[in-house]
């Protein structure tokens with residue numbers, strides 16, 4: 021993959037430094053801006069597949085680390101503010117971590133996106149959905165894999181079990197990111213990792229970045245597990261609807277297959293993460309429970325924002341004129 | 347459940363040389379099965395287990411029997427709404 025298209029002065033400087041040049045990266049004033057989000061996504065990507073045109077040592081560049089620290093502090097503060105009310109409510113609603121996670125999920129925001137894809141979306145709208153989600157699904161579970169080395173005992177065993185399933189259960193052809201690539205290819209889309217990064221919107225970048233924020237710092241391991249819990253617990257219903265939508269608009273079986281697999285797999289993962297991972301992790305380290313709830317609430321709120329934004333974009337009556345500032 | 351060694355030390359659901367099948371009951375949800383080889387559905391058809399853990403539907407609402415497809419959550423919600 022090549023470095024993404026800068027979307028403003030921050031990402032321009034970040035790309036320049038990642039490439040091996042010198043620049044002082046500007047401070048962030050709006051952490052939700054697409055400029056800040058693509059910049060943060062770029063810095064995080066150095067720890068995943070990286071970029072063919074990055075300097076080999078960019079991952080340890082002090083200017084990038086300094087800027088990431090600053091951006092992450094802003095993002096974390098924003099997320100703690102955003103989730104406080106939901107977390108307080110969940111804490112009052114139940115006494116166990118599983119009960120609190122369930123309370124969060126039950127009270128979580130919903131959006132019309134999955135229903136729209138199921139019942140009314142055009143083929144083009146379904147394809148737009150597949151493109152937008154490719155940023156995550158082509159590296160599916162990779163953020164959560166960072167956490168495996170930071171937990172121990174029964175929580176590690178259960179997380180390992182979940183990840184083994186995400187990673188194909190010993191069969192490369194069942195690797196979930198590979199199933200997604202096959203879905204894209206079957207639809208005539210580009211399945212190359214990162215192919216669509218230059219066209220996805222800020223809310224999608226944010227939903228990816230919060231996973232990396234929680235995954236990259238050991239301190240936030242609880243948030244990463246909580247995020248995973250909410251993610252898995254809100255997956256089967258939309259996946260079932262999207263599979264129906266894909267079949268309704270006549271896209272190939274390989275595209276629906278990814279979603280059928282996730283109805284079945286995530287029905288399992290939801291139980292494993294709620295009952296076997298999170299409970300055990302908190303039993304071993306009670307201090308991480310607050311962050312677990314932070315992570316779960318973040319997933320619910322931020323992913324709903326991304327879904328709503330995507331729904332708004334694909335159902336907008338008149339397509340925005342190209343060249344209007346981008 | 348089956349293994350390559352018929353009748354080899356079957357006792358209390360265990361066979362010699364392999365871990366016991368473990369079943370966990372999920373509150374208001376499916377049964378989680380670890381270590382099983384196949385699950386027989388209500389029509390007597392055997393479904394091979396192809397993942398490390400499987401969730402077997404016990405609510406009767408799934409469209410992917412014998413596996414849980416998450417439908418129990420909708421049924422639980424409906425039931426809770428009817429009871430209030």
Ligand code: FES
Nearest residue numbers: 403405414417418
């Ligand atoms: S137990 Fe989950 S669908 Fe029946």
Ligand SMILES: [Fe+2]
Nearest residue numbers: 160186196282
């Ligand atoms: Fe998956």
Ligand SMILES: [Fe+2]
Nearest residue numbers: 252285286289
């Ligand atoms: Fe999953």
